Every structure is written in structure tokens, then in C-alpha cells.
Amino acid sequence: MRNALTSLAFALLIASAPVLAADPPAAPVAPAKPLPAWEQLTPAQREVLISPIRDRWNTQPDERARMLERAQRWQQMTPEQRQRARHGMQRWESMSPEQREQTRALFGKMRTLDEAQRRELKSKWRAMSPEERRAWVQANPAPADMPPGPPPRD
Amino acid sequence: MTPREHDTMNTHDDRFDNAMRDLHAQAVSQVSSATRARLRVARHAAARPSAEREPRRGFNWVLGSGLAAVFAIAIGLQLGPSPMRPAQTPAPTTSTPVAIASVDTPRSTTAFDADTAIAALDENPDLYLWLASNDDAVPTLEP
Numbered sequence: 001m002r003n004a005l006t007s008l009a010f011a012l013l014i015a016s017a018p019v020l021a022a023d024p025p026a027a028p029v030a031p032a033k034p035l036p037a038w039e040q041l042t043p044a045q046r047e048v049l050i051s052p053i054r055d056r057w058n059t060q061p062d063e064r065a066r067m068l069e070r071a072q073r074w075q076q077m078t079p080e081q082r083q084r085a086r087h088g089m090q091r092w093e094s095m096s097p098e099q100r101e102q103t104r105a106l107f108g109k110m111r112t113l114d115e116a117q118r119r120e121l122k123s124k125w126r127a128m129s130p131e132e133r134r135a136w137v138q139a140n141p142a143p144a145d146m147p148p149g150p151p152p153r154d
Numbered sequence: 155m156t157p158r159e160h161d162t163m164n165t166h167d168d169r170f171d172n173a174m175r176d177l178h179a180q181a182v183s184q185v186s187s188a189t190r191a192r193l194r195v196a197r198h199a200a201a202r203p204s205a206e207r208e209p210r211r212g213f214n215w216v217l218g219s220g221l222a223a224v225f226a227i228a229i230g231l232q233l234g235p236s237p238m239r240p241a242q243t244p245a246p247t248t249s250t251p252v253a254i255a256s257v258d259t260p261r262s263t264t265a266f267d268a269d270t271a272i273a274a275l276d277e278n279p280d281l282y283l284w285l286a287s288n289d290d291a292v293p294t295l296e297p
Binding site: 052053056066067070071073074077081084085086087088089091092093103104107110122146 | 272273274275277278279280281282283284285286287288289
């Protein structure tokens with residue numbers, strides 16, 4: 001349990017690095033003093049960082065396996081992949097529920113296709129009207145579970 | 155209980171209260187004007203002396219139940235998971251010591267926001283990776 005939480009915490013820190021490193025809040029901040037490594041943080045600092053994960057872990061037992069799987073995938077990514085994934089995550093955050101549903105459905109379908117089929121679907125998707133996209137998503141719903149794995153390249 | 159624990163608990167309570175107030179305000183704003191008019195009627199009816207409203211008790215009971223159901227649905231829609239992430243949106247918990255954006259407050263991009271950070275574990279990171287490379291393929295933002 002402790003290892004799992006630590007793993008999740010590191011993955012969260014990796015994934016949220018831009019958020020943590022963003023501009024400081026309006027309140028005056030002391031001159032920048034680099035924060036130490038995790039092992040040197042105070043228990044209170046660790047608590048602040050880890051408590052959101054612990055809350056999620058404890059309140060959603062059905063999600064634990066997925067959380068751990070995703071955390072491990074973040075760790076496996078190269079720094080360049082992580083940077084791109086963070087960009088994608090920001091894009092995701094700005095999307096409406098319907099757009100997310102469409103994106104998940106499209107991503108889920110793309111993973112089952114070969115390169116030529118993916119190109120074809122992508123081209124077809126771009127030409128679709130909003131109504132046609134909704135109909136396509138209804139006919140091709142996102143799988144309930146999408147374990148991490150190599151994503152389609154295009 | 156130490157004073158510090160007491161302060162922390164108050165902060166959590168305040169945050170929870172504010173979030174609930176925001177949620178209530180948002181739920182009310184989503185109720186149609188017709189429903190709000192019915193709610194006003196029900197409120198006035200409830201404020202009248204019992205002898206006056208006795209003959210309409212049955213009707214008021216039905217109306218009250220209906221309105222309660224409307225509010226429950228409105229709040230449920232607000233609290234419920236999005237269609238695409240069933241059971242993955244975290245319920246606000248009072249034990250989270252970091253800042254949590256209120257329901258209708260735009261998320262700050264400059265502060266540590268637990269919800270944003272946790273989003274890293276909400277979805278398959280490969281979906282995020284794919285999305286970054288296919289930004290043009292996904293639907294554009296609609297007004």
C-alpha cells in the first residue's frame with residue numbers, strides 16, 4: 001500500500017510538474033530556495049503532496065488498479081513523451097464532456113486499426129459533421145477499460 | 155484537540171460550506187423559470203396558515219416531492235460523473251488539505267490544484283499522448 005501510494009505520488013508529481021512549477025500565486029513568496037528531494041521533505045510537506053492521492057485511493061477502491069497502472073505508465077514514458085502527454089492533458093482539461101467522449105471513442109478505435117486504416121478514419125472523421133460524429137460515437141463507443149499501451153502513432 | 159487542529163477543521167468546514175453554497179447556486183440557476191415559479195407557489199402555500207392550506211395538502215405534497223426531485227436531479231447532475239468518465243471524478247473530500255477549486259470558479263493555472271494534478275491518473279496517459287499528436291483531429295471547441 002505504501003509503495004503503491006509512493007509510486008502514485010511520484011507519477012503525479014511527474015505529470016503535474018508544469019502546474020507545480022507555474023507562476024507563483026499572488027501572495028508574496030520568499031526568494032526562491034530550491035526544494036529538496038522527496039526524502040528530505042518534512043512530513044507536513046509530504047502530507048500536502050500525497051493527501052489528494054490518498055483520498056482518491058481510499059474513496060475509490062474500484063479505481064486503484066487503474067490508478068496504479070496509469071502511474072506506472074507515466075513513469076515508463078520518456079521525458080519527451082511526458083511533455084507531450086502533459087500538453088495533451090491540458091487540452092483534455094479544456095474539453096467538454098461530449099468532446100471527451102468523442103476523443104475517447106476515437107482513440108479507442110484507432111488503437112484497433114493498422115496505419116492505413118487509421119489514416120482513413122482520421123480523414124473521414126475530419127470530414128464529418130457534428131451530427132455524424134455523434135452518430136459515429138454511438139456506433140463505436142469507447143471501451144469501458146482502456147489499459148495503457150503503445151498509442152497509435154498518428 | 156489542539157488549536158491548530160481546530161483551525162484546520164474550520165478551514166475544511168469553510169471550504170466544504172463554500173463548495174456546497176456554490177453547488178446550490180449553480181443547481182438553482184439550472185432550474186427553469188417555470189419550475190422556479192412553481193417553487194415560489196409551493197413556498198407561499200407552505201407559509202400560509204395550516205387551516206387555509208388543509209384542503210390542498212395532497213396537491214402540495216405532490217408538488218413538494220416533485221420539486222425536491224427536480225433539485226435532487228439538478229444537484230445529482232452537477233455532482234455525478236461525466237458520461238465519459240464513469241465513477242472517476244473524485245468526490246470533494248474535506249480531508250484534502252490543498253486548494254480545491256469551487257464548483258463554478260475557473261481553475262487557476264498558477265496554483266497547485268489537486269483536481270488538475272490528479273487528472274494525471276484519471277485517464278490513460280497514452281490517450282493524453284495521442285491527443286497531443288492529434289490535436290487537429292479531435293473536435294474543435296464549440297461555443
